[in-house]
Amino acid sequence: MTTPTRGARADRAGATPYLYLAPAVVLFTLFIAAPIGYTAYLSLRRVQFSGLGLGKKSRTEIFVGLDNYRTAVADGEFWAGWLRVLGYAGLVLALMLGLALVFALLLDSARVRLARFSRIAIFLPYAVPGVVATLLWGFLYLPSLSPIHATLRTFGFENVDLLSPSTVMFSMVNVAIWGGTGFNMLVLYTQLRAIPRDYYEAARIDGAGELAIALRVKVPILAPALVLTTVFSIIATIQVFTEPMTLRPISNAVSSTWSPLMKVYRDAFVTGDLYSAAATSLVIAAISVVPSLLFMRLVRRQAFGEER
Template structure:
């Protein structure tokens, strides 16, 4: 009886044993760092006297002081506005191109589909820093072959790393690198549409454009929501592109994006407590925006389902 009971406990405990390594890694590399960042954000350094000697600097409780200072910091707010403008360019253009490429590859008349699919996806496999460096040198008039061609044709040479064109230059890097991944996600959903649906559309006399607009795009709506969700998170966390281009232009400051502001405060000025508060604020903003978007998308799907059931 005891042996059977032990075997029963062993069978019931097997799933927890399999989950234990992942749970430990999750706690060590995700939960604990987040908890430590929150703890740091609630503290600050108190300097006594001139700040020299042992015990002149001590860590004290700050409460919400770091959060108040961060939310009223004009540099952080300006970085958030710059990222907002950057995202208004990147997200719609990138997802629009990804959807267009996916629909084109799903067409029956497309040729060399495997090669084309790989060519579109390949930029995503290039590390972001390497891609930013490559595009950065292409933007420099002194080394870019495109500017030599413009010079030979006596055409104006725009400065892509200054002023308004800087947003387009940064957005181009993100679009070039992220379109392929989103295209694969959407294309996979398109390939999962049953063949009977396409045959029914042909029998009804639908053109390829009508099929794409009225059948394919509505059926891959969950994939569009997923890619939009990922794109929003990536936009809020933009860091590689402006940081890599910063040595090439004076238009990119050390606080161009919120994450660059966090990096400067943590490793430039050494105020890890303020940087921790800013990081927590960015994480909460990402969570709120993502949760709000997913909730709105789910509400829309439920409404569509009810309308479809009513019909």
């Protein structure tokens, strides 16, 4: 093999990185950038019927500027949906992450028995698809056949409706916690196992008990993992869709616009207005980014301070 000239070598070095990048760029363009671009394009248009809207060529697509955005933002139901989702997300975040942290710390402490079994038992619900989990719980929420209601009745609570307007949100929160705690616990637990045991020994020598070790040593070290799980959970709960959508057929208390994403689904696939759905989904995307960014900014110093 002959040694190539300097120029050829530089050319080759110039092309190679792009070739490496190409798969990622192609995938990104095809599956992320292009659909977002198309969504943005659709959001500026709508269908215009001429005549009765039946028969050929009675349907044309026209450019309407920001009309769809104006309608989306002016819809009171849209903002009511956001309120419901904020309440839901607040509850899920606090309870699910709290439980995940407690379980992770318990499993990590030396004294717990049946650690492996408990770990799997807590994680297992995560492996159940959301729709299945919600259907399962949904049937348990229906009174006549449910062990939940049977139990409530033995304690004197007759006629508790778990799918009424005032309770249905808690019923959904319950499903989300049941399904999500395991995953978050596992992330935190894995991080805990990576902490050198010497730290605990040092703490013990300084006279710290298990509780003090958990609160003063483990939790601060867990901070980056907690941030990670919180951000993921914020994004997931804001986009809540499966639980309300699956409970809707069995409850009179879940409207077709219960969460903002459900409104998008209704517009796109039930009432056939892809254009409004496109505009609304872009508004949702913009709004969803805000809490995540705010949270990251808030905790950046505490969580990642030592890395900077």
